[in-house]
Amino acid sequence: QVQLVQSGTEVKNPGASVKVSCKASGYTFTRNALHWVRQAPGQRLEWMGWINVGNGNTKYSQKFQGRVTITRDTSASTAYMEVSSLRSEDTAVYYCARDMGLRFPYGMDVWGQGTTVTVSS
Amino acid sequence: EIVLTQSPGTLSLSPGERATLSCRASQSVPSNYLAWYQQKPGQAPRLLIYGASSRATGIPDRFSGSGSGTDFTLTISRLESEDFAVYYCQQFGSSPFTFGPGTKVDIK
Numbered sequence: 222q223v224q225l226v227q228s229g230t231e232v233k234n235p236g237a238s239v240k241v242s243c244k245a246s247g248y249t250f251t252r253n254a255l256h257w258v259r260q261a262p263g264q265r266l267e268w269m270g271w272i273n274v275g276n277g278n279t280k281y282s283q284k285f286q287g288r289v290t291i292t293r294d295t296s297a298s299t300a301y302m303e304v305s306s307l308r309s310e311d312t313a314v315y316y317c318a319r320d321m322g323l324r325f326p327y328g329m330d331v332w333g334q335g336t337t338v339t340v341s342s
Numbered sequence: 343e344i345v346l347t348q349s350p351g352t353l354s355l356s357p358g359e360r361a362t363l364s365c366r367a368s369q370s371v372p373s374n375y376l377a378w379y380q381q382k383p384g385q386a387p388r389l390l391i392y393g394a395s396s397r398a399t400g401i402p403d404r405f406s407g408s409g410s411g412t413d414f415t416l417t418i419s420r421l422e423s424e425d426f427a428v429y430y431c432q433q434f435g436s437s438p439f440t441f442g443p444g445t446k447v448d449i450k
Binding site for chain 1: 375391
């Protein structure tokens with residue numbers, strides 16, 4: 222079955238970086254874009270950015286530009302999202318989600334299970 | 343940035359009743375680029391509607407979406423017990439692909 226499996230819980234100090242992985246299975250990895258979305262405790266969903274898995278092109282929310290990097294390894298069917306210069310406000314559950322499209326977004330039809338990142342000294 | 347506003351914030355209804363959820367955008371959103379999601383506590387969101395009115399795979403036909411421009415609606419024709427959750431709209435018309443604040447549908 223189609224699924225996205227994310228890496229496990231992370232606890233980081235302020236100022237550190239974190240890299241979350243998202244392994245896809247059950248479909249052709251390069252045929253769909255992937256988004257990253259986060260949700261702080263009790264808050265709304267927040268879109269961070271996405272990657273055209275076919276050609277590697279990325280687009281980021283201006284809020285995260287320069288601090289977030291999304292990449293992919295097509296040989297491993299895995300996408301990655303790295304956040305640098307972590308602060309307490311980055312404490313959240315981070316999700317990867319597959320888009321139904323590749324070049325244009327339509328909706329996120331498959332989601333990872335979420336990765337909890339806690340930033341605390 | 344397109345700001346999405348959802349109303350009401352909370353909707354208290356009984357099973358079998360009809361739920362009507364609103365999503366209003368600060369700028370016009372092409373209809374192809376409006377989606378609705380359901381999220382239950384401790385779970386990832388689930389795609390319900392894309393393109394403003396198309397049901398995602400496996401979504402029951404009691405869920406329907408409508409609207410265009412700046413005003414969109416999600417309707418649940420007859421609430422079932424598993425439908426009590428938080429519902430988010432999201433626009434893909436322009437980056438960043440913002441979400442609304444959500445509408446919580448709870449049991450009256």
